[in-house]
Amino acid sequence: xxxxxxxxGGLVQPGxxxxxxxxxxxxxxxxxxxNWVRQAPGKGLEWVSGFGGSGGSTYYADSVKxxxxxxxxxxxNTLYLQMNSLRAEDTALYYCAKGALVxxxxxxxxxxxxxxxxxxxx
Amino acid sequence: DIVMxxxxxxxxxxxxxxxxxxxxxxxxxxxxxxxxxxxxxxQQKPGQPPKLLxxxxxxxxxxxxxxxxxxxxxxxxxxxxxxxxxxxxxxYYCQQYCSTxxxxxxxxxxxxK
Numbered sequence: 440x441x442x443x444x445x446x447x448g449g450l451v452q453p454g455x456x457x458x459x460x461x462x463x464x465x466x467x468x469x470x471x472x473x474n475w476v477r478q479a480p481g482k483g484l485e486w487v488s489g490f491g492g493s494g495g496s497t498y499y500a501d502s503v504k505x506x507x508x509x510x511x512x513x514x515x516n517t518l519y520l521q522m523n524s525l526r527a528e529d530t531a532l533y534y535c536a537k538g539a540l541v542x543x544x545x546x547x548x549x550x551x552x553x554x555x556x557x558x559x560x561x
Numbered sequence: 562d563i564v565m566x567x568x569x570x571x572x573x574x575x576x577x578x579x580x581x582x583x584x585x586x587x588x589x590x591x592x593x594x595x596x597x598x599x600x601x602x603x604q605q606k607p608g609q610p611p612k613l614l615x616x617x618x619x620x621x622x623x624x625x626x627x628x629x630x631x632x633x634x635x636x637x638x639x640x641x642x643x644x645x646x647x648x649x650x651x652x653y654y655c656q657q658y659c660s661t662x663x664x665x666x667x668x669x670x671x672x673x674k
Contacts, residue, residue: 539613547617
């Protein structure tokens, strides 16, 4: 069974840092794109960042470029999101979501984790 | 970035009646090289992560009831629920994955009238 499990969320002050993790199982981690998607309280979905499959390219939304860094550890089948210079508007539930196609970046997101909450507040 | 705009923002439909949600993209999501529309629909129930219902604009995921259908091409798309059931109460999102940076619509809340 394919599973994604996020962790690392919490309360952080503005300007602070946090690292999220997405532990995966049930599929060949290195061959699928995996993404971070966030949802502010009561709001819609916003794609944040993604790590391509076999090619390993990385992608960022303009709203986080230069502040967030996505990475992966294929030995641990885990995706990370290092978040620096956090702002109040980064407060959200952060989901990781798997791309549906082997080796293709342009794919729908077929499996989602339950999310980890990030709150940026003083 | 491709902007996705859904309409309406919310709708209330009687049980057993049809619900229709529209999604419009600011530029075409039809890839000419393979003639596929890079458009997905998701369902999100309260307290749950989104669930992929439809990809490639009209291909239902395994296990999705056939009362859900997707249609459209280019910039205009529709998600239809042919006979609304109580368990279909949710927020529905369209998403394009044609461009390098995927984007979602703002969501449409479906309720029972």
